[in-house]
Amino acid sequence: MIDKLTLDLKQFPVTPYIAHPYALQANFTGRKQERKMLTDWLTGGNHPMLSVIAIGGMGKTALAWYWLMEDIKGSDEQPRKIVWWSFYDYESGFGRFLKKAIEYFCDDEVDWNSLESTRDQMEFLYKILCDNRFILVLDGVERVLRAYYNLGSPYQGDEVKEDERVDFRACIEPNCGMFLQWLGSGNPRTKTLLTSRLFPKELDDFDGVVSKGLKAMDKEDAVDFFKRQGVKGTRAEIEEVCRAYGFHPLSLRLLSGMIIRDLRYHCDIKAWTRHNPLPKLLPKEHNILELAYNSLDEKKQRLISRISAFRSPMNYDTVAIFNDFGSEEKFNGVLRELVDRGLLFREEKRAKVKLDMHPIVRWYCYKERLTDKEKVHSKLRDYFATIPEPERIESVNDLTSVIELYQHTVRAGGYDEAMVLFHNRLHGDLYYKFGAYQTIIELLRALSPEREDKVPRLKNELAQAWTLNALANSYANSGRSREAISLFEMSNEIYKKQDANKQHLAICLGNLADNQMRIGELKVAEANFRRMIEISREIKEGFEEAVGHRKLGQLLAYQGEFGESEKEIEAAIKIAQKLGEKTK
Ligand SMILES: Nc1ncnc2c1ncn2[C@@H]1O[C@H](COP(=O)(O)OP(=O)(O)O)[C@@H](O)[C@H]1O
Ligand SMILES: [Mg+2]
Structure with missing residues (x-):
């Protein structure tokens, strides 16, 4: 009897994990056919994944949310566990999704030591999803696709220049694309509902994925x-x-x-x-x-445009920094009016009210109508500068206010200030502690607002070279060697001009050659390793010289030149031993 009871309890639905609640607005109406289609897919269909594709504002998120909350939650069809993940929100990238989903599915009892790499985590999560009948909703997937993934995307409209980028529908993170493919193939018991403005390229021609375009309202x-x-x-x-x-x-x-x-x-x-x-x-x-x-008066227009400069949902207290309506009652009244007008979304289910905007409304109010952008971002920068950093930084999330401070500093035109902030307060944690390469890429790319392949807008050349090198390292660690190479080359050009920075040049040449080796450009890689060794010897940097010999030895071994390779490795060991003796 007790056994049966425990068994029953184990089948019973637990509270869904709603990572980013959608602020469903009043009077959701209709969409009966679409909701039925979703329920049929969930209960009877044999496609593990369904994608709902349409332009912004067509009601994809509202449909998915309403269906999940009203039709599925509380019904006989409710699976034991449900995850709702929206990629619109800040800090909602693929890495964080993996971590939070695993925590939820394992009831927080996770042995992270056995799940060090992203690949380990993906396999672990996929196994859970294969073995259990759960629902996963991935909302706003366009944000992880090339076309929409950049610093500007919270403020980005619907227009994508198709011919400009060949892979505009591809996932920015190869792991994310692969994971979507896993979810849409084989026989996972979990069903994944995906909403996106564009259909991810990785899922093209996948039999397990059914794609539905969402049409206008009846x-x-x-x-x-x-x-x-x-x-x-x-x-x-x-x-x-x-x-x-x-x-x-x-x-x-x-x-x-x-x-x-x-x-x-x-x-x-x-x-x-x-x-x-x-x-x-x-x-x-x-x-x-x-x-x-x-149709708003000027003051309200100014307010909604200023609010649009925030990058993610915000608390009432934060929005209140733009209260120039006199009393708090008046300000509240204006916010309520903006909600009624559909310009602001009000999310009430959390302990504190959160205000958000539809991405297209945000884009319009920001891009087209905010006239004093730099001034507004300066105000936001000053606001985020007052928020104390948590004493212990245990996740990228603990850095959110510094990241916000950085973003608004950039947009206020303070590129040099932002770079110093990044160097002193973000780089160490993001790079060495969390390996948050994607975040680093997003942040540093903002320093070259015109184009990524241009030198960052910084006054000091060394700062430019450091930034290019840091950005290139994150590309390299994300498996994007080609992008890394062109940035290392730019960084090298700067270091070459600076006699005092030969050590940096040597390191950077080594990084460049590593990546050239990865994509098979072995001859240029070899030349660069040799140059690295030469420079290091010239400036008597034994450590760099040893590294150069070791890497060159490796490269020669790959080419089958074992005798030459051995000589290089021996040279590396010899220098290393000398260095070791010196430090004794
Ligand atoms: N069936 C519906 N009834 C009422 N309002 C809707 C409906 N579908 C969408 N909306 C409204 O349209 C707007 C855009 O919907 P949303 O789901 O956020 O669009 P998308 O995710 O496609 O960009 C929201 O303000 C939402 O409240
Ligand atoms: Mg949406």
């Missing part, structure tokens, strides 16, 4: 939604307006928000159309954003 549902929002008018009148805006859910949310909150219209759709003639052609979402933004 016309009946659109009218119902407007009515529930409080818009007055006949069905035909409402439908005509919704059609003019392509039944695009984000547009409909902003339209209805405007009609009910703008006093000129008294919630009446006819009054609204009198002021706003319907467009003849289907407008771009840009147009509706412009209407919604322009």
Whole structure:
């Protein structure tokens, strides 16, 4: 009996792990067919992965969230464990996903010593997902694809120049792409729902993945939604307006928000159309954003644009630094209005209210309408500078406020200041302690705002060379040798000009040659190792010289020149022994 009870308890659903709750807005309507399609896939379909693909604002996240919370949670179909992971949020990259998912699935009892490498963690997690019938929702996957992954992406719109980048749909981290492939093939019992603006290239032609495009809202549902929002008018009148805006859910949310909150219209759709003639052609979402933004008074426009400079969901207290409305009541009233208008999302389920914006709204308010960007980022920089760093840094997450400080310092135009901050407060932990190479890449790329292959915008040449070298090392450690090589080459050019920094030049040549060796450019690698040895000898840097000999020895061995290789390794050992004696 007790055994049976324990068995039953083991089957019982546990609380889902919602890493980044979605602030579902009021009056979600319809999508019945799509929800049924999702339930059928979950309960009966034999595809382990389903992807919902559509442009921004089509309602992908809202659909996935509503279905999971209303149709699945609490029903007989609810699997024992559910993970919701959204890639929109800050610090939500693939590495962190692995760690948090493993912790949740293992009820926090994880032996991390046996899971040192990313690959170990991937295999461990995959095994759990193969053996158990769970649900994994990966929301906003475009953020881990090349087209959207960069520092600007919180502020990025929908336009992707397809021809500019061949691999624009590919995952930025090869491990992430591989893990998606695992989830979408074989026979994992866990089902993965993926939402994205673009379909990941790695999943092309995978039999286990079914891809569904999400279409605009049903016309009946659109009218119902407007009515529930409080818009007055006949069905035909409402439908005509919704059609003019392509039944695009984000547009409909902003339209209805405007009609009910703008006093000129008294919630009446006819009054609204009198002021706003319907467009003849289907407008771009840009147009509706412009209407919604322009219908705010100047002060509110300024506030929403300033809020858009935050990079992730924020607490009320943080947003309040932009309160120039006098009292707190007035400020609260304005925030509430912005929520009603659909411009701000309010997430209430956490202990503290969090405010967020749809990525497209953020992009518009920031990119197109924020006029004093540097000033606003300076203010945010000053704000984050006051937040004390935690005493113990145990994860990248503990560095969040320093990272925010860095980001806003860059965007306030303080490149040199930002580089010093990175060098002194971030690099050691990110590189040596956490191996957070992806984060380093994201952060340092921001110092070359025009193009990644340009020298960073720093006054001091040595700072430029150091930054290029640090960036290149992170590329190299992420398996991206080609990118690393061109950065090491740029860094070398700077060191070459500086007589006082020959040691750096030697180290950098060694790094460059390592990567050339990895991609099979053995002849140039050999020349660079020899040059490294020569320079080190010239400046009497025994350690670097020994490293050079050892690496060259390795390279020669790969080429089958064992005699030459042995000589180099012996030279390395000899120098190392001498150095050892000196330090005794
Ligand atoms: N079925 C729906 N009913 C009401 N509002 C919706 C519906 N689907 C989406 N929306 C609204 O449209 C906006 C965009 O939805 P979201 O799911 O965030 O888009 P996506 O993830 O595709 O970019 C949100 O404001 C959301 O509340
Ligand atoms: Mg979304």
